Amino acid sequence: MNSKTPIRNRDVMNNHFVMVDGMRTVAEAIQEAISNNVNILVVNKRNEHDEYGMVLMSDIARKVLAKDKSPERTNIYEIMIKPVFSVPIDMDVRYTARLFERFNINKAPVIEAGEILGFVTYDNIVLKGMIAKS
Numbered sequence: 001m002n003s004k005t006p007i008r009n010r011d012v013m014n015n016h017f018v019m020v021d022g023m024r025t026v027a028e029a030i031q032e033a034i035s036n037n038v039n040i041l042v043v044n045k046r047n048e049h050d051e052y053g054m055v056l057m058s059d060i061a062r063k064v065l066a067k068d069k070s071p072e073r074t075n076i077y078e079i080m081i082k083p084v085f086s087v088p089i090d091m092d093v094r095y096t097a098r099l100f101e102r103f104n105i106n107k108a109p110v111i112e113a114g115e116i117l118g119f120v121t122y123d124n125i126v127l128k129g130m131i132a133k134s
Helices: 026-036 057-065 094-101 122-129
Strands: 019-021 040-042 054-056 107-113 115-121
Touching: 019 026, 026 040, 026 057, 026 107, 040 115, 054 057, 115 122
Parallel strands: 019 040
Antiparallel strands: 040 054, 107 115
16 A cells, blocks of 8 residues: 555445335345345435444345245344444545454445445455555
């Protein structure tokens, strides 16, 4: 990494996610993920004082499939992670990687002015941020 110009979350984040309502069923959310070719679902805030939630395909596998629950009768809010650990858009990716390690996570939404603009993952940090572009 170039020590003179820090690489920020904005430089490595991706915007491969879909916003869904927590009242949607898991089956509807899976269809939404398939239609948009994403594997991260962000659960919308219910109001201005609420927080975002998140559902990954691995959450669906562990909390619905493995427990033999019906995806047509399970709502997203029942299986979501909430609140989610988020990172600021201008944070240096070295600090993002340290937070990931400290809290044992591998992805987080990138926030600016209270809105999710994208996601940063270990993969993004390594593949887009480790080597300075020439």
